[in-house]
Amino acid sequence: MLDDFMIRAGLAALGTALAAGPLGCFVVWRRMAYFGDATSHAAILGVALALGQGLAVFPGVLGTALAMALAVHALSGRGLAHDTVLGVLSHGALAAGLVAVALTGGVRVDLELYLFGDVLTVTRGDLAWIWGGAALVVGVLVWRWRRLLTATLSPDLAHASGIAPRREALVLTLLLSAVVAVAIKVVGALLITALLVIPAAAARGAARTPETMALLALAAAAVSALGGVQVALWLDTPVGPSIVCVAVMLFAGSLPLRVLGAARG
Amino acid sequence: MTPLIEAKGLEFGPKAAPVLRDVSLRVDPGEIVTLVGPNGSGKSTLLRLMIGALAPRRGTVRRARGLRIGYVPQSLVLDPSLPITVRRFLDLPHRVGDAEAEAALAQSGADGIAHKQMAALSGGQFQRVLLARAVLNQPQLLILDEPTQGLDQPGQAAFYRRIAALRREMGCAVLMVSHELHVVMSASDRVICLNGHVCCEGTPEVVSAAPAYRELFGTGTGGQLALYRHEHDHAHEGGGAAHHHHHHHHAEG
Numbered sequence: 125m126l127d128d129f130m131i132r133a134g135l136a137a138l139g140t141a142l143a144a145g146p147l148g149c150f151v152v153w154r155r156m157a158y159f160g161d162a163t164s165h166a167a168i169l170g171v172a173l174a175l176g177q178g179l180a181v182f183p184g185v186l187g188t189a190l191a192m193a194l195a196v197h198a199l200s201g202r203g204l205a206h207d208t209v210l211g212v213l214s215h216g217a218l219a220a221g222l223v224a225v226a227l228t229g230g231v232r233v234d235l236e237l238y239l240f241g242d243v244l245t246v247t248r249g250d251l252a253w254i255w256g257g258a259a260l261v262v263g264v265l266v267w268r269w270r271r272l273l274t275a276t277l278s279p280d281l282a283h284a285s286g287i288a289p290r291r292e293a294l295v296l297t298l299l300l301s302a303v304v305a306v307a308i309k310v311v312g313a314l315l316i317t318a319l320l321v322i323p324a325a326a327a328r329g330a331a332r333t334p335e336t337m338a339l340l341a342l343a344a345a346a347v348s349a350l351g352g353v354q355v356a357l358w359l360d361t362p363v364g365p366s367i368v369c370v371a372v373m374l375f376a377g378s379l380p381l382r383v384l385g386a387a388r389g
Numbered sequence: 390m391t392p393l394i395e396a397k398g399l400e401f402g403p404k405a406a407p408v409l410r411d412v413s414l415r416v417d418p419g420e421i422v423t424l425v426g427p428n429g430s431g432k433s434t435l436l437r438l439m440i441g442a443l444a445p446r447r448g449t450v451r452r453a454r455g456l457r458i459g460y461v462p463q464s465l466v467l468d469p470s471l472p473i474t475v476r477r478f479l480d481l482p483h484r485v486g487d488a489e490a491e492a493a494l495a496q497s498g499a500d501g502i503a504h505k506q507m508a509a510l511s512g513g514q515f516q517r518v519l520l521a522r523a524v525l526n527q528p529q530l531l532i533l534d535e536p537t538q539g540l541d542q543p544g545q546a547a548f549y550r551r552i553a554a555l556r557r558e559m560g561c562a563v564l565m566v567s568h569e570l571h572v573v574m575s576a577s578d579r580v581i582c583l584n585g586h587v588c589c590e591g592t593p594e595v596v597s598a599a600p601a602y603r604e605l606f607g608t609g610t611g612g613q614l615a616l617y618r619h620e621h622d623h624a625h626e627g628g629g630a631a632h633h634h635h636h637h638h639h640a641e642g
Contacts, residue, residue, distance in 0.1 A: 277471065277473070278467075283442040328472065334472065
């Protein structure tokens with residue numbers, strides 16, 4: 125069954141959605157969108173380094189994303205993670221990655237594949253990475269859900285309950301780099317943040333509790349992922365942008381719900 | 390008696406202009422301790438040091454092992470992107486049963502709003518929900534930072550009656566910041582007057598008579614404070630200099 129590239133593509137997209145939907149809620153609640161950009165852009169640098177050294181791409185992506193995420197986490201602890209610093213890191217990592225890819229010379233790298241994703245080229249090995257990473261992300265989210273939520277709601281309330289908000293922020297940071305590694309082949313480095321933020325934003329309108337918002341975001345991400353793969357096949361468009369377009373349409377469709385929700389109070 | 394929480398020699402803020410210096414404070418089981426002091430005197434900072442949200446530049450905060458704290462912050466702004474009902478808010482970080490949640494809401498004067506969105510609450514309702522959450526999970530110590538802001542006068546009086554009732558029913562200690570001097574003076578076992586340092590502390594009677602306290606609040610603070618006014622003439626304390634004196638009037642027992 126896994127021999128069919130369509131089935132592999134669908135499974136890869138689903139696995140990515142599984143992780144990105146719920147984690148995306150935290151990205152929205154904590155306003156970490158720029159943080160997500162910096163981490164995912166660093167992945168391009170990881171691609172270049174991995175290919176330059178003749179290594180597998182996934183560990184390279186995970187490594188650089190992790191390094192960037194930890195750097196931003198450390199900066200945020202010193203009150204430095206403002207838009208400007210994150211902007212410098214985010215675009216600096218992207219530019220350095222693009223330059224590094226060019227410098228690797230001999231190896232012909234299909235850069236588009238990592239910038240915009242190409243889920244149709246996903247192999248069985250890739251699938252193992254994607255589903256392993258997604259299971260890890262979901263598992264940790266479920267395990268620490270109340271702690272993560274309390275720390276997100278109010279760091280002071282967390283402290284009073286004996287929860288260290290910085291530690292929970294670090295957990296989310298690590299999960300974010302895992303999602304980047306999972307999603308890079310599906311939506312590409314440029315649009316990973318979109319897959320985190322847009323399904324969560326679409327889920328906000330109909331949700332009355334954090335848990336329903338996470339589940340709705342998961343559903344929205346899954347519909348976007350599978351729908352995007354379909355659209356890409358029909359119209360022969362790049363997969364990553366197609367997935368994001370479907371997600372944006374879901375978001376637009378959710379706006380009336382949001383207005384209703386506001387009226388209902 | 391082993392203190393529930395004890396701070397020793399706390400110093401916080403830049404060395405040149407510390408927000409707090411040489412502040413020591415202990416709360417014993419079952420007592421109600423109130424911090425009073427002018428704006429910017431470091432009251433909220435001290436409470437946040439006590440819960441560990443801030444780290445002191447010098448000094449230590451020691452909690453009793455496994456201390457359960459119920460905390461009501463001075464202000465809490467919830468991000469509107471996070472939908473949450475009152476009922477689910479009470480589940481953080483420890484899940485509680487429905488009956489328990491209803492009881493806590495009723496005890497705090499916030500019954501019947503469990504299904505509402507936190508974002509849709511009025512200021513007074515929000516404050517009561519925060520208190521309801523704080524009294525769940527059998528706290529040994531309630532730390533309340535200006536818990537009655539947003540409540541009208543009858544609401545404030547009712548709030549302090551509930552605090553006293555909670556102490557009777559659950560035996561928990563209370564450490565709070567308050568501006569309602571007349572209520573503070575009638576509802577506290579011990580009052581600590583803070584202005585960057587501990588100006589004076591002791592029973593309400595002792596503190597309201599202390600020259601340092603009068604320096605900060607004047608003698609005409611009105612309300613029930615007058616009940617405690619022992620009209621000592623403290624002119625001999627030497628005017629402004631009295632402000633810097635440390636008066637350690639400890640409560641008996």
